[in-house]
Amino acid sequence: MIYSKDNPQQPSLTISLTQKDCQIASNFAQQQSTQKRSNKVYQNTLAVLAVNHYLEMLDIITDLEASDSLNKVKRIALDTADLKIIDQKLGKNGQIECRPLLDGEKIAYVPLDVWDQRISYLFVQLNTDYTQGKLLGFLPYVSQENIPIHTLHPLEEFLDYLYQPMINWVRLGDWLENLFTEAWQDLKIMTQSADTQTALAFRYGNTNIDKKTWVREQIQQLFPLQTLPSQLDFLNLLPQIIQATPEEETRWQAAEMLWEIDPYHPATGVRRVLDLGMELAGCPLALMVALLEKSDQTISLLLRLSSMRERTTLPPNLRLMIYEHETIIKEAKSRLEPLDTSLQLKLIANIGERFSIKISLKEAIFQEYFII
Amino acid sequence: MEQDEMVQDIHQLIAEACCHSKGSLERNKKLTEIMSLMQSSGRILRDGQLNQFDYEDVLSKTWLYFCRNLCEANTASRYFEPERANIFTWFNSYLSYRIIDRLNEIASESYQQIYPRFDPETGRLIDPIENIPAVSSTNLLIDEIRQWLEDNQKRFVHIYIRNNPNANVYIIILHRCIFDTSWKALSQQLHESSSTLSNFYRRKCLPLLMQWIEEQET
Numbered sequence: 167m168i169y170s171k172d173n174p175q176q177p178s179l180t181i182s183l184t185q186k187d188c189q190i191a192s193n194f195a196q197q198q199s200t201q202k203r204s205n206k207v208y209q210n211t212l213a214v215l216a217v218n219h220y221l222e223m224l225d226i227i228t229d230l231e232a233s234d235s236l237n238k239v240k241r242i243a244l245d246t247a248d249l250k251i252i253d254q255k256l257g258k259n260g261q262i263e264c265r266p267l268l269d270g271e272k273i274a275y276v277p278l279d280v281w282d283q284r285i286s287y288l289f290v291q292l293n294t295d296y297t298q299g300k301l302l303g304f305l306p307y308v309s310q311e312n313i314p315i316h317t318l319h320p321l322e323e324f325l326d327y328l329y330q331p332m333i334n335w336v337r338l339g340d341w342l343e344n345l346f347t348e349a350w351q352d353l354k355i356m357t358q359s360a361d362t363q364t365a366l367a368f369r370y371g372n373t374n375i376d377k378k379t380w381v382r383e384q385i386q387q388l389f390p391l392q393t394l395p396s397q398l399d400f401l402n403l404l405p406q407i408i409q410a411t412p413e414e415e416t417r418w419q420a421a422e423m424l425w426e427i428d429p430y431h432p433a434t435g436v437r438r439v440l441d442l443g444m445e446l447a448g449c450p451l452a453l454m455v456a457l458l459e460k461s462d463q464t465i466s467l468l469l470r471l472s473s474m475r476e477r478t479t480l481p482p483n484l485r486l487m488i489y490e491h492e493t494i495i496k497e498a499k500s501r502l503e504p505l506d507t508s509l510q511l512k513l514i515a516n517i518g519e520r521f522s523i524k525i526s527l528k529e530a531i532f533q534e535y536f537i538i
Numbered sequence: 539m540e541q542d543e544m545v546q547d548i549h550q551l552i553a554e555a556c557c558h559s560k561g562s563l564e565r566n567k568k569l570t571e572i573m574s575l576m577q578s579s580g581r582i583l584r585d586g587q588l589n590q591f592d593y594e595d596v597l598s599k600t601w602l603y604f605c606r607n608l609c610e611a612n613t614a615s616r617y618f619e620p621e622r623a624n625i626f627t628w629f630n631s632y633l634s635y636r637i638i639d640r641l642n643e644i645a646s647e648s649y650q651q652i653y654p655r656f657d658p659e660t661g662r663l664i665d666p667i668e669n670i671p672a673v674s675s676t677n678l679l680i681d682e683i684r685q686w687l688e689d690n691q692k693r694f695v696h697i698y699i700r701n702n703p704n705a706n707v708y709i710i711i712l713h714r715c716i717f718d719t720s721w722k723a724l725s726q727q728l729h730e731s732s733s734t735l736s737n738f739y740r741r742k743c744l745p746l747l748m749q750w751i752e753e754q755e756t
Contacts, residue, residue: 179574182598185591185651199680203718219598223605224569225561239751242680243715243744255561278721278736297594321574322567329563339737463731518733 179321180300181216181290188296190215197238210235210247213266213290216299217249226328227253233261245277248284257331260285267291267302267315274313281308281518282537286327289318309519335537338465339517341436341457350438353429353454377423381407384416400424405433409461414512418468421458435459435466440534441474446527447481450474453525453534465515465538471525472508479505481527486511489522544579548572549620556609569605576629583630585637591651592644596636603632684716686750694746699738705730707743714739715747 191211198204214235221228229250234240248261263284267274274289287308291300303318306327319327340346381403385392388410394403404424411417425434435458442451456468471486473479482502486509487494496513500506515521515538525532555568576582585593607614618628643649687694687708694708705728713719721732728735 177571177574179570180577182594182601184595184598188591197679200718219602223573223602224566225605226566238679239683239747242683243711243747253561278732279740281733281736282740295590297590321570325563325567325570463734516733517731517737 177320177322178300178302179220180298181219183212183216183297183299184219187212187215191296194238194241197241203242206245207241208296209266209268209292210245210264212292212296213247213264213299214249216290216292217262217264217288217301220301221249221251224325226251226256244279246280248280251285251328255329257329258285258327260332263287265289266299269294272315274315274318276308276311276313278311278518285332286324288324289313289315307520333535335520335535336455338455338457338467338536338538341438342459344436346438350440350455353437353439380419381423384411384420400427401431405431408433408458414466414514417458417466418456418512421456437468442525442532444530444532446484446525446530449478449481451480451525451532453523455536463517465517467513467515468510469513469523470508470510477507479507480509484509484527485525487524487526488513489524490520495521544575545624545626548575548625551575552608552618552620552625560610565609569608573601573604576625579626581626581630583633583637585634587641588637592640593637596640597633599636600629600633604629680716683711683747686747687712687716697742699730699734702728702730704728705735705738707746710735710739711743711747714743 191208194211195204195208198207214230214233218228218230229252230236232252233250234244234246234248240246247264247266249264250261251259253259261284263276263280263286265274265276265287267289269291271291276287284307287305289302289304291302292298293300301321302315303320304324304327305313305318336347336350337345341350377400378398381398381400382394384407385394385403388407400423404420404427407420408417408424411420421434424431425437428434435456437454437456439452439454442453444451450473451471452474454468454470454472456470458466458468460466469486469488471480471484480500482500482505484500486498488496488511496511498509498511500509513521517538520535520537522533522535551568551572555565555572558565558568582597588596603613606612607617609617611617618625644651691708694711695703695706698704698706709728710724713724719727721736724735725732
C-alpha cells in the first residue's frame with residue numbers, strides 16, 4: 167500500500183497546465199506583497215488547478231470558486247492550496263489540499279494552516295517551466311510539516327479513499343472548550359442515573375488505598391519542603407499533585423480522587439462516556455475517555471472500557487487497542503482468571519495529533535477515530 | 539510484437555473501464571491507469587513546431603476529450619471503438635488537429651501568448667507582455683487589512699489564548715497576515731505551541747477577518 171523505496175516505477179500521472187491556469191496563477195501571485203508569498207501563491211494555485219483538471223477528466227464535480235485558495239483574503243491569511251469537491255457520487259466531500267513540490271524536491275511541505283478541515287492531501291510536482299503538474303501520491307491526513315515523498319500512498323488508492331464514506335473524527339480539542347457531541351455523555355449524570363442498568367462503575371485503580379496517607383506521600387515526594395497540617399485540604403492538594411507529578415499513574419489516581427469530591431473541578435480535566443451500542447458476549451459496553459491538559463501543553467489521556475451494568479465483569483479476551491495510522495501502539499486484553507471489571511490504557515499526545523481505537527472480541531469490532 | 543501487446547493491454551483496460559458507469563470508482567481507477575500507461579509509453583505525439591507552453595495547453599484539451607469520449611460519444615460523433623482503431627492513433631489524430639488549430643491561431647495577428655514566466659536568475663515572476671516585475675507597490679487589500687487591524691486594536695488585544703494576553707488576535711493576525719512570521723517564530727515569541735496558536739487563529743482570528751470582509755462586500 168505504501169510506496170516501496172526500491173520501486174522506481176511509481177505510477178504517477180502528469181497533468182498539463184493551460185494558458186488560463188498560468189494567467190490565474192500569475193494574477194494571484196501579483197496580489198501578494200512579498201516575493202516569497204508571490205512564489206508560494208503561484209505554486210499553490212497551479213497545484214490546485216492541476217488537480218482540478220484531473221478531477222474534471224474523471225467527471226468528479228468540484229467547486230473551484232468556493233475553495234479557500236480562490237479567495238483573495240484567505241490567500242493572504244493562510245498558506246492554503248485547497249480544492250473544494252461537491253460530488254454526491256463520492257463518500258466524502260470537502261476540501262482536498264493540493265501541495266506543490268518542485269522538481270527534485272524529496273520532501274513536501276504541509277503547513278500547520280491546513281492540518282485540519284481537509285479530507286485528504288494530494289502532492290503535485292511542478293516542472294521547472296510550470297507547464298505540468300505530476301500527481302505523485304496522497305495521504306489521508308498529516309500530522310507533521312515535512313513529508314518525505316517515499317511515504318506517500320499511491321494515486322490509485324486516492325480514488326478508493328475518496329469514494330469511501332467519511333470518518334467521523336471525535337474532536338477531543340472541542341472537549342477542552344466544553345463542546346461535546348450528543349453521543350458522548352456526562353459521566354456524573356450517567357452514574358447518578360436511577361436506572362441501575364446504566365449506572366456505571368468507573369472507579370479507578372486501587373480503590374482500597376487510604377486517601378489521606380496516599381496524598382501525604384505524594385505531596386512529600388513532590389514538594390519535600392512543604393509541611394502539611396493534620397487536616398488535609400484535598401481540593402487544594404490534589405490539583406497540585408495532578409500538575410506536578412511526572413507519573414501518569416499518579417496523575418490519574420489524583421484526578422480520580424478529585425473527581426469523587428468535586429466532579430466539575432477544572433483540575434480533573436474532562437471526561438465523557440460513550441455507550442458503544444453493542445453487546446459483546448452478552449455484555450453491553452461503554453468507553454470512557456478522560457483528558458487532562460498538562461502544564462507543558464501536552465494532553466494526558468485515559469481510556470477505560472467497562473460494562474454498562476453495575477458491578478459486572480468484562481468477558482475474557484476482550485481487546486482494547488490504540489492505533490497510530492495502521493500500527494498498534496498500545497493494547498490491553500481482559501483476563502479469564504480473574505475476570506476484569508475494566509480495561510484501561512493511557513496515552514500522552516499533542517494538540518493536533520490523531521489516533522484511533524479498536525475494541526474487539528473474536529470477529530466483532532468497534533472502531534472510533536480521535537483528533538486532539 | 540511488443541508494441542502491439544501494449545496496445546492490446548490498453549484496449550483491454552478500456553473495455554474494462556467502459557463496463558462501469560461514468561464517474562464511478564472503477565472506471566476512474568481504470569482511466570487513471572490507462573492515462574498513466576499511455577504517458578509512459580512514449581507514443582504520444584510530440585510536436586516540434588509548438589513551444590512547451592502551447593503544446594501543454596493543447597494536450598490538456600486532448601486528454602479531456604479522451605476521457606469524455608472513450609466510452610460514450612460526448613463531444614465526438616462516436617466514441618472510441620477498439621476494433622476499428624488503435625488508441626494511440628485515435629489520440630494523436632485529435633491532438634494533431636488541435637496543434638494545427640493552434641499554429642493557425644499563432645499565425646493570425648490577434649494571437650496573444652499569455653505565459654508569464656519565472657526568471658530563474660532572480661526567482662521572480664515576469665509578465666512577458668508587459669515585462670514588469672510581478673510585485674506591485676500598491677497592494678490595496680493587505681493595506682486595508684492592516685488598517686482594519688489598527689482600527690480594532692483595542693478590541694483585538696483583549697481576545698487572547700487562555701492565560702496569555704500576549705497571544706491575542708491583534709498580534710497574531712498582524713504577524714501572520716502582514717509580517718508573514720512563521721508559526722515557529724511566533725511560538726517562541728508568544729510562549730505557546732504552534733498548534734495552539736494555529737487553532738486559535740482558525741477558530742477566533744480568521745472568522746473575525748472574514749466577517750469584516752463580508753460586511754465590506756454588502
